[in-house]
Amino acid sequence: MEKIVDLRIVEEPKRPIAMHPKKFGMWLFLASVAMLFMSLTSAYIVRQAEGNWVYFELPTLFYVTSVVIVVSSITLQLAFSAARKDRLAAVKPLLLVTTVLGLFFLVGQFYGWKQLVANSIYLVGNPSGSFLYVLTGLHALHVVSAVVFLLIVCLAAYRGKITSTNTAQMEMCTTYWHFLGGLWLYLFIFLLLYR
Amino acid sequence: MATIDIHPHTSVEHHDEHEHHEHHGNFWTNYIFSEDHKVIAKQFLITGMAWALIGGILSVLFRLQLGFPDANLSWLKPILGGWLTPEGKIDAEFYLALVTMHGTIMVFFVLTAGLSGTFSNFLIPLQVGARDMASGFMNMLSYWFFFLSSVIMFISLFISTGPAAGGWVIYPPLSALPQAISGSGLGMTLWLVAMALFIVSSLLGSINYITTVINMRTTGMSFTKLPLTIWAFFLTAVIGILSFPVLFAAALLLIFDRSFGTSFYLSDIYIGGEALPNQGGSPILFQHLFWFLGHPEVYIVLLPALGITSEIIATNSRKPIFGYKAMVGSMLFIAILSFVVWAHHMFVTGMNPFLGSIFTLLTLIIAVPSAVKIFNYVTTMWKGNIRFTPAMLFSIGLVSFFLTGGITGIFLGNSAIDIQLHDTYFVVAHFHIVMGSASFFGMVAGIYHWFPKMFGRMMNDKLGYLHFWVTFVGVYLVFFPMHYIGIAGFPRRYYSWTNFDTFSGFADLNHLITVAAIVTLAAQFVFLFNFIYSIFRGKLAPANPWESNTLEWTTPRVPQHGNWPGEIPTVYRWPYDYSKPGAKEDYIPQHIPFSETPESNLPSENELIKLESNNGSPIVVEDKKHH
Ligand code: HEM
Numbered sequence: 001m002e003k004i005v006d007l008r009i010v011e012e013p014k015r016p017i018a019m020h021p022k023k024f025g026m027w028l029f030l031a032s033v034a035m036l037f038m039s040l041t042s043a044y045i046v047r048q049a050e051g052n053w054v055y056f057e058l059p060t061l062f063y064v065t066s067v068v069i070v071v072s073s074i075t076l077q078l079a080f081s082a083a084r085k086d087r088l089a090a091v092k093p094l095l096l097v098t099t100v101l102g103l104f105f106l107v108g109q110f111y112g113w114k115q116l117v118a119n120s121i122y123l124v125g126n127p128s129g130s131f132l133y134v135l136t137g138l139h140a141l142h143v144v145s146a147v148v149f150l151l152i153v154c155l156a157a158y159r160g161k162i163t164s165t166n167t168a169q170m171e172m173c174t175t176y177w178h179f180l181g182g183l184w185l186y187l188f189i190f191l192l193l194y195r
Numbered sequence: 196m197a198t199i200d201i202h203p204h205t206s207v208e209h210h211d212e213h214e215h216h217e218h219h220g221n222f223w224t225n226y227i228f229s230e231d232h233k234v235i236a237k238q239f240l241i242t243g244m245a246w247a248l249i250g251g252i253l254s255v256l257f258r259l260q261l262g263f264p265d266a267n268l269s270w271l272k273p274i275l276g277g278w279l280t281p282e283g284k285i286d287a288e289f290y291l292a293l294v295t296m297h298g299t300i301m302v303f304f305v306l307t308a309g310l311s312g313t314f315s316n317f318l319i320p321l322q323v324g325a326r327d328m329a330s331g332f333m334n335m336l337s338y339w340f341f342f343l344s345s346v347i348m349f350i351s352l353f354i355s356t357g358p359a360a361g362g363w364v365i366y367p368p369l370s371a372l373p374q375a376i377s378g379s380g381l382g383m384t385l386w387l388v389a390m391a392l393f394i395v396s397s398l399l400g401s402i403n404y405i406t407t408v409i410n411m412r413t414t415g416m417s418f419t420k421l422p423l424t425i426w427a428f429f430l431t432a433v434i435g436i437l438s439f440p441v442l443f444a445a446a447l448l449l450i451f452d453r454s455f456g457t458s459f460y461l462s463d464i465y466i467g468g469e470a471l472p473n474q475g476g477s478p479i480l481f482q483h484l485f486w487f488l489g490h491p492e493v494y495i496v497l498l499p500a501l502g503i504t505s506e507i508i509a510t511n512s513r514k515p516i517f518g519y520k521a522m523v524g525s526m527l528f529i530a531i532l533s534f535v536v537w538a539h540h541m542f543v544t545g546m547n548p549f550l551g552s553i554f555t556l557l558t559l560i561i562a563v564p565s566a567v568k569i570f571n572y573v574t575t576m577w578k579g580n581i582r583f584t585p586a587m588l589f590s591i592g593l594v595s596f597f598l599t600g601g602i603t604g605i606f607l608g609n610s611a612i613d614i615q616l617h618d619t620y621f622v623v624a625h626f627h628i629v630m631g632s633a634s635f636f637g638m639v640a641g642i643y644h645w646f647p648k649m650f651g652r653m654m655n656d657k658l659g660y661l662h663f664w665v666t667f668v669g670v671y672l673v674f675f676p677m678h679y680i681g682i683a684g685f686p687r688r689y690y691s692w693t694n695f696d697t698f699s700g701f702a703d704l705n706h707l708i709t710v711a712a713i714v715t716l717a718a719q720f721v722f723l724f725n726f727i728y729s730i731f732r733g734k735l736a737p738a739n740p741w742e743s744n745t746l747e748w749t750t751p752r753v754p755q756h757g758n759w760p761g762e763i764p765t766v767y768r769w770p771y772d773y774s775k776p777g778a779k780e781d782y783i784p785q786h787i788p789f790s791e792t793p794e795s796n797l798p799s800e801n802e803l804i805k806l807e808s809n810n811g812s813p814i815v816v817e818d819k820k821h822h
Pocket residue numbers: 364493494496497539540558559561562565600601602603604605607608609613616617618622625626629630631
């Protein structure tokens with residue numbers, strides 16, 4: 001039997017494109033949160049079309065909290081770009097400011113609810129008010145989770161774990177925060193337009 | 196024999212980033228809180244099978260009532276206790292609870308968690324060539340949320356007011372008012388809590404599946420080389436992410452109505468002459484939200500089974516799947532359409548007839564991709580060297596059910612005909628054949644087919660055949676007569692018809708169904724025995740028992756954490772090179788390069804080799820042992 005050394009040319013297949021799996025997972029999570037709110041706002045429209053709908057004024061505080069959440073998105077974005085450029089000294093204070101603004105937002109929403117109660121809009125009653133509380137409350141609950149996430153990132157920053165080469169966690173937090181800011185603006189404008 | 200591989204080297208980093216290392220943990224981290232996708236898959240499987248058993252037993256209980264309304268069931272006293280009336284009959288409200296829990300368990304716990312949870316977890320990393328899921332931790336959480344949800348749902352079966360009883364669709368106001376039916380008390384609360392946890396579990400799972408399929412594929416595994424199983428699991432997960440949050444919204448508003456006094460779904464309700472304070476709600480709103488999940492959900496249940504079937508039918512027909520692109524395309528089309536047909540469940544809610552026509556049209560369009568799939572299964576088998584393994588038989592059974600049940604869907608999809616058929620046994624026949632039985636058969640087929648990879652042993656074929664024939668005939672005997680009963684006007688979810696003379700003519704048919712249901716359930720114990728016995732005593736499985744092409748069969752007999760002891764194989768071809776003309780054997784696995792099979796390459800594939808080697812990059816010669 002002859003012994004051969006066969007020369008083969010093996011085709012070299014391509015590696016499939018791949019993203020950071022955790023960041024990608026975060027986007028999928030955001031998609032499901034988006035569906036949750038979209039279904040609730042659709043339900044709102046469907047219900048409103050049936051009549052028997054009590055008109056309400058949005059609390060003036062919601063205008064303030066809208067500005068707060070937009071500003072907090074800006075400070076977080078600044079923190080994130082600072083981290084990417086390794087200007088670590090700027091990261092911590094900016095993160096802290098964002099967290100505090102986030103807490104401000106939550107407090108603002110709570111006092112917004114108080115204004116609603118003062119206007120005799122209650123959770124129990126005509127569905128228009130119920131929807132208002134459920135939508136804003138569910139959003140606030142998500143913001144609470146995002147604030148916790150921010151605190152975790154703050155902790156990481158203070159432990160020196162955030163550097164220009166290690167920003168994945170911070171990037172996910174930033175994405176989530178921007179998403180919730182955008183979601184609030186969507187809800188706010190939605191409620192302004194359909195009430 | 197020594198060979199020298201010549202790689203036109205472009206990158207060095209195609210070797211695995213993280214070197215494989217053996218994982219040694221203790222019992223708890225290996226079997227209970229494991230992050231290994233294969234262990235998690237088995238956990239889902241075992242839990243799902245336990246649920247299937249419970250769900251099956253519940254169904255036989257209410258079938259006894261329907262088939263033999265006058266029988267004395269007092270011998271069931273030890274199990275049912277207070278749910279039997281003094282005359283030994285099933286309590287009427289408990290009957291409703293049985294139907295409700297049967298539906299909930301089968302749709303969500305068996306055919307969603309048991310099916311996707313098992314096979315997406317088990318097969319995605321193995322078939323795309325990954326060491327594990329994108330996040331093993333999230334995957335573990337997904338199982339434990341499911342487990343917690345299961346425990347709560349299970350507990351609800353035993354509480355004194357009984358489990359939820361408003362139907363698996365939990366329509367308010369019935370489900371919203373404890374005064375309406377005792378099951379709407381604590382039982383309904385537990386149902387809602389369990390489902391909320393279930394949704395979390397399902398979302399965690401889906402996020403992982405999608406992320407893994409997109410980001411963790413091995414070198415060469417392009418989307419066009421993915422096995423159809425993976426396509427199916429992938430699309431299922433996408434549907435899940437988009438639709439389960441909607442069920443969550445529906446449940447959330449219901450929770451508010453039940454516990455906080457809001458009126459999202461309640462209005463103008465009088466109980467005992469007293470008006471409830473709730474005003475301004477709309478129960479139809481719930482139906483919209485529910486069915487916006489509910490219809491996609493039926494495809495969440497079916498698509499994985501279809502994917503499993505595609506794989507099994509191609510392997511056992513020893514033929515390439517007919518129309519791979521058409522299969523992917525039709526699944527994609529079904530997935531999209533599944534979001535725009537929900538109102539076909541609501542034709543009789545007083546919707547605008549024009550809207551009804553739109554939904555009729557959209558619904559009937561689904562028949563097109565469904566027919567494409569059936570056509571492709573049949574053409575794949577056509578003139579194949581079919582190997583009738585139990586898995587293959589169950590897959591063929593699925594195709595049969597998908598056809599039979601799909602046809603009745605076309606009847607129901609017409610809003611005018613549905614006015615007669617809605618909420619009758621015709622609907623029950625339709626969805627038990629097309630969803631229940633088809634998906635169940637897909638799941639069982641998957642178990643028979645991948646058992647060797649899961650447990651390293653073979654299941655017994657003879658018992659498999661027995662299981663198949665009894666179940667297949669049994670399913671038709673149970674559900675086919677229901678079409679006639681339904682056309683005759685029997686409404687579903689009725690405790691008894693003995694008060695109506697019109698319906699007494701169908702008593703024999705109802706006996707027959709009940710007897711067939713008992714026999715079919717009994718056959719599942721054959722399977723259960725086979726399953727458990729084979730785990731411990733089955734014949735040791737060869738590495739590739741079905742001579743299949745996909746990557747999972749390149750792992751050792753019992754793959755350890757990390758799946759491949761060495762490097763992850765590279766993929767060169769699609770998974771369906773069965774009986775390729777000229778080839779030495781009738782299958783060429785995905786990891787065999789075209790350069791090793793010059794005898795069977797198509798001209799275009801030879802072209803691929805040349806192209807790859809002449810792209811100007813330096814050619815590196817490495818010497819290595821033949822693999
Ligand atoms: C050709 C395709 C299909 C069409 C046109 C179709 C149409 C329909 C229609 C119109 C109904 C509502 C009947 C009523 O309640 O009056 C229905 C019910 C149902 N269908 Fe289908 N269907 C099709 C395929 C499927 C598939 C593939 C599945 C599952 C995998 C499925 C699962 C169900 C379920 C679970 C129900 C009843 C839900 C309930 O009321 O409890 N259908 N179908």
